Amino acid sequence: AQSVTQPDIHIxxxxxxxxxxxCNYSYGATPYLFWYVQSPGxxxxxxxxxxxxxxxxxGIKGFEAEFKRSQSSFNLRKPSVHWSDAAxxxxxxxxxxxxxxxxxxxxxxxxxx
Amino acid sequence: ETGVTQSPTHLIKTRGQQVTLRCSSxxxxxxxxxxxxxxxxxxxxxxxxxxxxxxxxGNFPPRFSGLQFPNYSSELNVNALELDDSALYLCASSRGGxxxxxxxxxxxxxxxxxxx
Numbered sequence: 001a002q003s004v005t006q007p008d009i010h011i012x013x014x015x016x017x018x019x020x021x022x023c024n025y026s027y028g029a030t031p032y033l034f035w036y037v038q039s040p041g042x043x044x045x046x047x048x049x050x051x052x053x054x055x056x057x058x059g060i061k062g063f064e065a066e067f068k069r070s071q072s073s074f075n076l077r078k079p080s081v082h083w084s085d086a087a088x089x090x091x092x093x094x095x096x097x098x099x100x101x102x103x104x105x106x107x108x109x110x111x112x113x
Numbered sequence: 114e115t116g117v118t119q120s121p122t123h124l125i126k127t128r129g130q131q132v133t134l135r136c137s138s139x140x141x142x143x144x145x146x147x148x149x150x151x152x153x154x155x156x157x158x159x160x161x162x163x164x165x166x167x168x169x170x171g172n173f174p175p176r177f178s179g180l181q182f183p184n185y186s187s188e189l190n191v192n193a194l195e196l197d198d199s200a201l202y203l204c205a206s207s208r209g210g211x212x213x214x215x216x217x218x219x220x221x222x223x224x225x226x227x228x229x
Contacts, residue, residue, distance in 0.1 A: 004155075034217075036220075041222075042222060043117070043203060043220040043221050043222040043223055044156070044203065044205075044220040045220070046217055046218075046219070049217060090155050090156070092155075101146065101148075101158050101218065102158070103148075103155035103156045103157070104155050105154060105155045106153075106154070106155050
């Protein structure tokens with residue numbers, strides 16, 4: 001069965017430091033991949049998505065992610081974290097049919113001043 | 114362009130009762146998906162509706178059912194509520210048909226259901 005894993009439950013970084021959130025997927029074929037962010041009491045906001053082509057994807061709020069087929073990974077990065085980036089981050093996959101969107105368990109990001 | 118809206122914001126029910134949650138899709142979107150997000154977990158796909166018909170279903174029992182209306186708004190109905198049904202229920206809309214669609218899903222703020 002398709003699955004998306006996020007190995008880190010909680011990450012803490014200092015404001016201004018770089019960030020990398022890990023995501024691994026298990027699919028039969030190359031899936032569509034997404035990163036969403038959820039702030040407390042809010043819905044999910046799409047940061048970026050990968051469908052095909054260039055493996056480095058740029059998103060909103062200065063985020064980027066790199067698709068690595070050999071490692072079955074789609075890690076999210078940001079060069080300099082802002083206090084407002086503190087939130088829950090979810091990686092998600094789609095098996096090309098759009099009918100069974102699978103989310104990872106999420107990584108909670110805390111930002112120290 | 115209005116975004117995805119959900120009602121009510123919060124709901125408290127007792128075990129065994131039935132509940133209906135509502136979702137208005139974003140303008141121009143014909144596909145609605147529902148998700149259950151338990152506390153501290155990622156959202157889990159319940160089902161998807163495309164042009165008023167169920168277009169895919171996750172691993173949820175039949176007491177979870179839905180409807181999509183001609184204006185593409187949607188309802189999620191849950192019968193015989195159980196304590197484990199307590200969760201945030203998210204609705205997402207998209208423009209595609211779900212069959213090979215690459216369209217992005219846009220999420221509403223969710224309905225927080227508490228079952229006592």
